[in-house]
Amino acid sequence: xxxxxxxxxxxxxxxxSVAVWALRGPGExxxxxxxxxxxxxxxxxxxxxxxxxxxxxAAGFLPQLAFIAVTWLPPLGLVLIARLYxxxxxxxxxxxxxxxxxxxGIVVWIALDRGFVSVSxxxxxxxxxxxxxxxxxxxxxxxxxxxxxxxxxxGYGVKTCGDCHRRRLLSQVFVGTLAFVVPSLLxxxxxxxxxxxxxxxxxxFALLFAIFLTRLVYLERQSTEEEETPVIxxxx
Numbered sequence: 001x002x003x004x005x006x007x008x009x010x011x012x013x014x015x016x017s018v019a020v021w022a023l024r025g026p027g028e029x030x031x032x033x034x035x036x037x038x039x040x041x042x043x044x045x046x047x048x049x050x051x052x053x054x055x056x057x058a059a060g061f062l063p064q065l066a067f068i069a070v071t072w073l074p075p076l077g078l079v080l081i082a083r084l085y086x087x088x089x090x091x092x093x094x095x096x097x098x099x100x101x102x103x104x105g106i107v108v109w110i111a112l113d114r115g116f117v118s119v120s121x122x123x124x125x126x127x128x129x130x131x132x133x134x135x136x137x138x139x140x141x142x143x144x145x146x147x148x149x150x151x152x153x154x155g156y157g158v159k160t161c162g163d164c165h166r167r168r169l170l171s172q173v174f175v176g177t178l179a180f181v182v183p184s185l186l187x188x189x190x191x192x193x194x195x196x197x198x199x200x201x202x203x204x205f206a207l208l209f210a211i212f213l214t215r216l217v218y219l220e221r222q223s224t225e226e227e228e229t230p231v232i233x234x235x236x
Contacts, residue, residue, distance in 0.1 A: 008046040008204070015039045038077060041073055053120050071143070140150070179205075
């Protein structure tokens with residue numbers, strides 16, 4: 001079945017629109033910027049995949065660029081979690097910045113290693129990549145460690161965060177991460193068209209994560225507007 005770019009284009013448009021909406025509205029800027037960066041990176045992958053699959057034989061550096069884009073997602077997710085948690089946690093920030101530092105090294109590695117990844121075929125709405133072993137196993141270890149960290153740290157925040165509003169925001173990250181990771185694994189295992197295309201499958205299911213991030217922005221905006229609304233006290 002030929003590759004159809006419609007889903008990827010629609011997903012990218014949604015993610016970009018939400019990011020722009022978030023940046024133009026109220027809310028704590030550190031939270032809004034981290035959320036918007038994640039949404040824009042998700043959209044960037046979709047755009048790159050469409051470009052790749054429009055002419056696989058001329059993909060060139062684009063497969064590497066696709067992996068560079070998604071490399072930043074787990075570290076930025078951890079940064080968002082650290083910024084949401086109250087009281088401020090050195091442990092969460094330490095984990096987030098450590099993953100960012102590792103991600104920077106991996107991005108340089110991918111950029112310099114022309115044999116790291118290539119596209120084998122695009123089918124339906126998925127792109128299959130061919131990666132060199134054992135290098136790709138190291139990359140996968142980093143990526144899955146980051147996703148596991150997002151699940152554990154956001155779950156920890158939901159249980160222990162001292163601020164009710166931020167606990168609610170952390171629950172959006174927690175459920176949103178599970179909402180795209182679990183279906184991605186199930187689809188890549190049980191659905192024959194998705195086998196061997198896990199990176200692409202995950203980025204398509206990440207639309208679910210983007211929806212939960214949209215709700216996170218909405219809740220943060222709502223809370224900020226309520227705080228800024230003056231309270232009129234009527235006297236006698």
